[in-house]
Amino acid sequence: MSTQSFVCVIDPLKSLNPKKDSSIAMMESAQSRAWKVGVIEDGGLWWSLDQGVCATVIWIHVDRSQKPWYSELGREEVKLKDLSAIIMRKDPPFTAEFVASTWLLEQAEREGARVFNKPSAIRDHNEKFTIAQFSRFVVPTLVSRNPGQLREFVEHYPDAIVKPLDGMGGSSIFRLKKGDQNIGVILETLTDHGSRTAMIQRYIPEIVDGDKRILLIDGQPVPYALARLPKEGEHRGNLAAGGTGRAQPLSPTDLEIAHAIGPVVQSRGLMLVGLDVIGNNLTEVNVTSPTCFREIMDQTGFPVADTFVKAIEKAVGRVPGVV
Template sequence: MSLKTFVCVIDPLTSLNPKKDSSIAMMEAAQARGWRIGVIEDGALWWKHGECVRATVSWIAMDRSQKPWYTVQSTSTVALKELTAVVMRKDPPFDAEFVTSTWLLEQAEREGARVFNKPSAIRDHNEKFTIAQFSQFVVPTLVSRNADQLRGFLEEHPDAIAKPLDGMGGSSIFRMTKGDPNTGVILETLTEHGRKTAMIQRYIPEIVDGDKRVLLIDGEPVPYCLARLPKEGEHRGNLAAGGTGRAQPLSDTDRQIAETLGPILKDRGLLLVGLDVIGRNLTEVNVTSPTCFREIMDQTGFNVAEMFVQAIERKLEVAPC
């Protein structure tokens, strides 16, 4: 292909909100820099024996001042190795179909495709459990599906947060206190009666100051984070759970965490990472489709999306011929 092609593996375009979606922000930035923009929606990736991994690509032009915000100009079947850059932006749940898409993208990599984030790295970094690799920044935490162990943790830490390992957007996150009569049903729900592993952590009271999203791009921290403030009566700061986003400069602790993790995650093939930080504590390492570009851009003027596209351009400059 003569033009540089920036193609996102993404949820249906009709489900995206142009006012807040980070995928749209990065596609707009790429379009402004002269890239041809394409999307691969659910079910549009495949492999056939004797052929390369292929996809049905919808080629779009974007203009957020219009409704709809995109125009499909054409569709074509393309081998992924023929594309300049493929960006994995499909939202969780991290289910069997999500894993299958990473297998297909990894095969495309073997054939010569350039995929960001690296598919195997996405698979290898559970967004909740990866914090175990950076325990110096983590509050007391237990990962188990054993109800007695989880109850024992609550005895030791009488105010705690429990959550599934595969959730997103604040779904199924429970605040638990010692003696709560709902403890049994919460644990049964989270673990599906002992069939599913969950995480429980000591409650971090600094959540009142926000659950901060710190973005790493090619190992470097974006200078602003988005503090997601819980609405009154809530313990979750997630925007999807009604939280309010406030962009602010990184604190010294935010930067320390980011600068510690950044080079490590970059070396593993993770170009874009969203760290969740509450107070001085790392709570999640988001690698599937990190968000908050738009809010930081709108509130600070710092062009996160352009920083991301420029990072891809640098990666491609050093790519083997």
């Protein structure tokens, strides 16, 4: 394929919100920099012995001033190794089909494809549990599927947050307080009566000031975080849970956390990472499809999407503007 191509593995196009979706911001930036932009939707990847890993690519033109925000330019069956850059942007949940897509993309890498984030790294970094590798920034935490152990944690830390390891957008996150009569049923539900692992952490009261999203691009922090403020009566700052976003400069502690984690994740093939920080405490390391590009761009003018696309250009050795 002679034209330089920027192709996202992504949820169905009709499900994306052009006002806030970070993947659309990436594609819009790539298009402005003379990339040919395409997407691979659910079920669009396959492997065969004679051709290797292939996909049905939907080529699009992005124009957020129109409805819908994209126009389809055509569909093409291509070998992934013939694409210039493949961006894995499929949202969780981390199902068996999500894992299968990482297997296919990893095989495509073996055949010569360039995939960001690295499929094996996405698979190996659970977004909740990866904080264990950076424990100096973490509040008291327990990961277990034993309801008795989780209940005992609440005895030691009478105000706690419990959540599944595979959730997203603030789903199934509960605040537990010692003496709450619902503790038993909540823990039974989250662990499916001891058959599914969950995480419990000491409650971090600084959540009232926002759950900060810090973006790392090629190991370097974007200079602004998006503080996601819980709506009244909520303990979750996630935008999907009704929180509001406020862009703000990184604090000294934010920078310390970012500079400690950035080189590590970059060395593992994670081009784009979203750190979640409450107060001075790391709570998640997001690697599947980190968001908040648009909110930071709109509120500060910092070119997050351009910064990301330039990092991809550097990684693949592309000369900007050359098609």
